[in-house]
Amino acid sequence: MIDLVAFIPRAIGQSVPLLYGCTGEIITEKSGNLNLGIPGVMYVGGICGVIGAFAYEQATRGGQMVGFLAIMIPILCSLLGSLLMGLLYCFLTVTLRANQNVTGLAMTTFGVGFGNFFGGSLIKLSGSDVPTIALSRTSAYFSCSLPFADHLGWFGKIFLSYGFLAYIAFILAIYAGFALKKTRTGLHLRAVGENPGTADAAGINVTAYKYMATCIGCMVAGLGGLYYVMDYASGIWSNDAFGDRGWLAIALVIFCIWKPGIGIIASILFGGLYIIYLYIPAGMDHMELKELYKMIPYVVTLIVLVVTSMRNKRDSQPPASLGLPYFREER
Amino acid sequence: MSEKAIELKNITKRFGTVVANDNISLSVNKGEILALLGENGSGKTTLMNMISGIYYPDEGSIFIDGKEVTIANPKDALNLGIGMVHQHFKLVDVLTATENIILGLPGKLDLKAAEAKIREICDKYGFVIDPKKKVYDMTVSEKQTVEIMKVLYRGASILILDEPTAVLTPQEAERLFLVMWRMRNDGKSVIIITHKMHEVKEVSDRVVVLRKGQYIGEMDTADCDVQKMTDMMVGHAVSLNITRKTPVDPKPRIEISHLTIRDEEGVVKIDDVSFTANSGEILGIAGVSGSGQKELLEAIAGLQKNVEGKVFYIEDNGDKTDLLKLSPLKISEKGIALSFVPEDRLGMGLVGSMNIAENMMIRSFRNGPYVEEQVEKNKAEALQVIKRSLNPFTDRKGPRKLAETVVEDLNVVTPSITTPVKNLSGGNVQKILVGREIASKPKVLLTAYAVRGLDINSSYQIYDLINKQKEAGSAVVYVGEDLDVLLELSDRILVLCGGKVSGLIDGPGADKNKVGLMMTSLEGGSDEN
Numbered sequence: 001m002i003d004l005v006a007f008i009p010r011a012i013g014q015s016v017p018l019l020y021g022c023t024g025e026i027i028t029e030k031s032g033n034l035n036l037g038i039p040g041v042m043y044v045g046g047i048c049g050v051i052g053a054f055a056y057e058q059a060t061r062g063g064q065m066v067g068f069l070a071i072m073i074p075i076l077c078s079l080l081g082s083l084l085m086g087l088l089y090c091f092l093t094v095t096l097r098a099n100q101n102v103t104g105l106a107m108t109t110f111g112v113g114f115g116n117f118f119g120g121s122l123i124k125l126s127g128s129d130v131p132t133i134a135l136s137r138t139s140a141y142f143s144c145s146l147p148f149a150d151h152l153g154w155f156g157k158i159f160l161s162y163g164f165l166a167y168i169a170f171i172l173a174i175y176a177g178f179a180l181k182k183t184r185t186g187l188h189l190r191a192v193g194e195n196p197g198t199a200d201a202a203g204i205n206v207t208a209y210k211y212m213a214t215c216i217g218c219m220v221a222g223l224g225g226l227y228y229v230m231d232y233a234s235g236i237w238s239n240d241a242f243g244d245r246g247w248l249a250i251a252l253v254i255f256c257i258w259k260p261g262i263g264i265i266a267s268i269l270f271g272g273l274y275i276i277y278l279y280i281p282a283g284m285d286h287m288e289l290k291e292l293y294k295m296i297p298y299v300v301t302l303i304v305l306v307v308t309s310m311r312n313k314r315d316s317q318p319p320a321s322l323g324l325p326y327f328r329e330e331r
Numbered sequence: 332m333s334e335k336a337i338e339l340k341n342i343t344k345r346f347g348t349v350v351a352n353d354n355i356s357l358s359v360n361k362g363e364i365l366a367l368l369g370e371n372g373s374g375k376t377t378l379m380n381m382i383s384g385i386y387y388p389d390e391g392s393i394f395i396d397g398k399e400v401t402i403a404n405p406k407d408a409l410n411l412g413i414g415m416v417h418q419h420f421k422l423v424d425v426l427t428a429t430e431n432i433i434l435g436l437p438g439k440l441d442l443k444a445a446e447a448k449i450r451e452i453c454d455k456y457g458f459v460i461d462p463k464k465k466v467y468d469m470t471v472s473e474k475q476t477v478e479i480m481k482v483l484y485r486g487a488s489i490l491i492l493d494e495p496t497a498v499l500t501p502q503e504a505e506r507l508f509l510v511m512w513r514m515r516n517d518g519k520s521v522i523i524i525t526h527k528m529h530e531v532k533e534v535s536d537r538v539v540v541l542r543k544g545q546y547i548g549e550m551d552t553a554d555c556d557v558q559k560m561t562d563m564m565v566g567h568a569v570s571l572n573i574t575r576k577t578p579v580d581p582k583p584r585i586e587i588s589h590l591t592i593r594d595e596e597g598v599v600k601i602d603d604v605s606f607t608a609n610s611g612e613i614l615g616i617a618g619v620s621g622s623g624q625k626e627l628l629e630a631i632a633g634l635q636k637n638v639e640g641k642v643f644y645i646e647d648n649g650d651k652t653d654l655l656k657l658s659p660l661k662i663s664e665k666g667i668a669l670s671f672v673p674e675d676r677l678g679m680g681l682v683g684s685m686n687i688a689e690n691m692m693i694r695s696f697r698n699g700p701y702v703e704e705q706v707e708k709n710k711a712e713a714l715q716v717i718k719r720s721l722n723p724f725t726d727r728k729g730p731r732k733l734a735e736t737v738v739e740d741l742n743v744v745t746p747s748i749t750t751p752v753k754n755l756s757g758g759n760v761q762k763i764l765v766g767r768e769i770a771s772k773p774k775v776l777l778t779a780y781a782v783r784g785l786d787i788n789s790s791y792q793i794y795d796l797i798n799k800q801k802e803a804g805s806a807v808v809y810v811g812e813d814l815d816v817l818l819e820l821s822d823r824i825l826v827l828c829g830g831k832v833s834g835l836i837d838g839p840g841a842d843k844n845k846v847g848l849m850m851t852s853l854e855g856g857s858d859e860n
Binding site for chain 1: 405406421422423424425426430433434435436437438439440465467
């Protein structure tokens with residue numbers, strides 16, 4: 001039987017990057033922008049945080065690190081990196097009205113390459129023997145959990161054993177759900193994604209909303225990359241280690257029918273499926289089964305895609321103008 | 332005379348060389364319903380769009396409550412208390428009525444307060460609306476109510492309705508009129524754009540008539556009659572010198588009996604219509620726009636789903652085939668040469684990004700190579716070939732040759748036959764479409780607004796082509812909006828009014844004003860049929 005107390009914290013840890021990506025992409029898609037560059041954005045968010053942390057660790061070598069700076073420098077670097085990615089995407093698709101799919105895919109390729117290039121460079125700079133950078137001092141600040149969590153047994157392990165970025169992910173998802181439903185900004189954003197012509201006629205600045213939503217969405221997603229390196233991977237960056245979590249995050253958006261609240265549960269489910277192969281005893285004789293287990297999240301995504309496409313409920317449909325550039329009609 | 336709410340002085344608006352509004356002056360009083368009457372293209376909507384800030388007038392001035400104002404965009408108009416409800420609704424489907432109504436307003440989101448205000452307005456004017464209902468669950472009438480609410484919620488005192496009853500059932504229209512009267516009694520001004528006489532008579536206090544962009548006149552509804560309004564609307568007959576030869580040996584070709592067409596929402600568009608179109612004859616179809624002309628042609632061509640009745644195709648030897656509910660492909664597989672020139676040229680007729688030769692292929696690509704020549708020789712045999720043809724390659728030579736012929740014969744102005752059709756002017760696009768359709772030597776030719784947007788020369792070339800088809804023995808059904816042309820081109824004219832036949836008259840000697848009257852009221856043609 002699976003050891004749940006060991007499994008659940010790993011699944012939740014695994015779910016946090018997905019949740020960041022999912023929340024960010026929902027905010028973006030609600031504005032009608034289908035940002036397939038999210039995997040690239042998460043890479044950029046991760047590597048920019050690494051660069052910031054690396055610089056600060058180098059600067060304080062041998063000395064004492066200030067906790068506040070050790071946390072804020074990587075976070076700000078990460079936010080800046082993903083913000084620039086978001087601005088680039090918006091400039092191309094909103095201002096220049098480039099095709100969103102092509103732009104997104106190009107940005108993913110670019111983001112991964114950007115991450116690997118600077119990752120490789122930093123590895124060279126640090127002169128380490130293995131192809132990784134270890135930022136364990138910074139990571140210690142990020143993965144620091146509440147001091148009394150260890151004394152609370154299984155409860156502490158399941159609920160309190162994470163770094164602060166994990167909690168922020170859940171808070172952000174809940175707040176995004178609230179904002180979309182209950183605030184005027186959220187209402188306007190939904191209108192922009194559904195029917196930009198109508199929103200425009202109602203005096204809503206469509207371009208501004210698209211820029212805002214996409215950039216905020218990118219920054220949120222970028223934090224997912226940062227969390228992965230700093231907390232989940234204990235500050236160890238190695239090229240391509242982030243894998244295809246970005247794509248899973250996009251699949252999650254469809255799975256949770258554009259509702260960030262459902263995204264929380266869905267991301268934990270996907271996080272669990274992502275690592276379940278480690279916890280199912282397959283024995284040494286049947287290594288091939290492990291490979292099959294690794295497929296589960298993707299199979300689930302395919303099934304979900306089929307189911308959501310068949311479902312005809314209007315509220316579960318993607319924003320009506322998703323992926324379409326907006327031209328104001330000739331006046 | 333009561334106080335003026337809005338006054339327009341010498342408004343002129345041009346689009347390129349076309350004068351859409353020519354020096355128009357009119358005013359609306361507080362607590363008055365003004366009907367703006369005119370045929371399609373008379374400039375009613377353009378004029379109202381200038382009040383609501385969508386267009387900006389080239390010349391002239393607008394006064395609100397006696398003060399001159401500048402209306403640069405829809406927001407300015409709303410701030411001045413002007414709201415317009417367009418024919419095409421601007422609503423977000425997945426949002427509720429309330430959310431749509433308050434969309435774009437500033438401040439904290441308080442749906443409860445908004446709902447309360449909406450209920451209050453509902454009670455005041457007699458609307459029935461569920462604030463929590465999603466737009467995608469609404470009927471057209473409810474959507475229109477939401478649109479009107481949007482305007483009232485923002486405190487508009489001048490309400491413009493662009494053909495509001497076009498999408499409503501008679502009962503829904505009655506309810507809308509009630510609301511309009513309550514608004515009038517509340518001191519608001521209402522402008523209703525329409526081309527339906529009975530509405531003008533029923534709902535308005537005063538009527539202003541426009542024709543071809545010009546102000547023709549106005550009168551109090553109380554002392555105007557339908558005949559007078561129609562005369563003002565259609566004007567005097569103009570001679571166009573279109574040749575009309577006497578039909579040679581006309582035989583019934585298309586026989587339509589008791590045809591009823593409903594749209595997707597179940598609204599009846601064509602109501603129990605029967606007529607016959609003869610070979611070698613042009614049957615003109617007249618009617619104000621939206622009387623069901625489009626649906627009628629589409630039903631014959633096999634493009635309407637919700638149809639009842641019979642549409643017979645009659646061979647020379649008298650054999651009848653029911654075409655109703657057959658797809659265009661099925662119709663052509665039966666060997667019936669039916670051509671349709673739809674009103675939406677680049678949407679339904681041609682593919683804009685494809686070149687002329689490729690557009691020719693759209694009709695012939697199924698045949699595969701070499702079949703074309705066989706069609707010339709023996710039709711029955713060729714049909715067998717088509718059915719048996721498993722050849723995966725298309726014939727490109729034939730269409731290319733056809734494209735060259737069309738370009739040459741019809742004087743299409745184009746750099747080459749490999750130019751995408753969307754890069755050509757409207758007249759040339761239309762020639763290519765008509766050229767393709769008549770190349771298949773149709774026995775039936777359906778044309779909808781064949782000369783819309785074309786200059787005089789191109790129009791005459793199209794009339795010529797249509798006349799040639801008539802001489803070649805096709806049954807031509809011509810839907811047009813210019814009455815003068817219809818009267819000179821058609822051998823017989825079928826007049827539609829609100830989806831019903833209001834009369835069938837002979838083309839030669841037809842009286843324009845009488846046709847105009849038949850178009851606007853069913854009673855107008857009662858002495859005829």
